[in-house]
Amino acid sequence: MPELPEVETTRRGLARLLAGRRITAFEVRDSRLRWPVPGELAPQLAGARVRGLARRAKYLLLETDRAGLLLHLGMSGSLRHCTPETPLRRHDHLILHLDNGYQLRLHDPRRFGCCLPLPSDGSPHPLLAGLGPEPLDPAFGGDYLFRRSRGRRGPVKAFLMDQANVVGVGNIYATEALFLAGVRPGRAAGRVTRVEYQRLAAHVKAVLAEAIQQGGTTLRDFLREDGTHGYFRQSLRVYGRAGETCHVCASVLRTRRIGQRASSYCPTCQK
Incomplete structure (x- = not known):
């Protein structure tokens, strides 16, 4: 998609x-x-x-x-x-x-x-109606995520992909941002600290900005307006790489299903 x-x-x-x-x-x-x-x-x-x-x-x-x-x-x-x-x-x-x-x-x-x-x-x-803020807008940040997540027991990845919380952070980009922030996708959203959310929001912005600059993720069905594929897939760090080694610590990347979506993560780098 x-x-x-x-x-x-x-x-x-x-x-x-x-x-x-x-x-x-x-x-x-x-x-x-x-x-x-x-x-x-x-x-x-x-x-x-x-x-x-x-x-x-x-x-x-x-x-x-x-x-x-x-x-x-x-x-x-x-x-x-x-x-x-x-x-x-x-x-x-x-x-x-x-x-x-x-x-x-x-x-x-x-x-x-x-x-x-x-x-x-x-x-x-x-x-x-009912959509959350744009992830690249000033209204979106770690303090906002921290406030909105209090009392949430569901996985932080599902919380991040909920369009009522923030729009446009799909499976690929949520997976990548959580890895960079050092947060496991299955942790309860309400248990993530303010400092961790500040890191996570910053990485969401950075990952999306990088993907936009490179033209999007190379998915089978996606074509840019000129008919060519995007290039961000070449930069993916954990998404779709379960069973491979982490490029940071060399641990074997794992996967679990969250909200019917596969979620790759590093058991060492992400807590």
């Missing part, structure tokens, strides 16, 4: 290509995504000028001078900026036709993505 760095990489790449462009047509080749694509979007977007492309959590917000779009890439979706001559693929479900002759295509083989209108009054979309 595309995580926050992949979505942010996509946003940054596409924002400069879309800003100021006029949408000449919105083509729905198949409306059967996670929720049906509303039929009224096509007439609303035709002729609209793009003001910008923003991100909230793993959602992309396409802002125009008319209707706005809430986009999610689901499990395996991608957005591609291309010419009309680029061959259509079977799961290219939506196409924004732009006034410079280019197209923006939403490709979603598993149909878990979405394309929905943003509220016209500027209020937050219901899918964005």
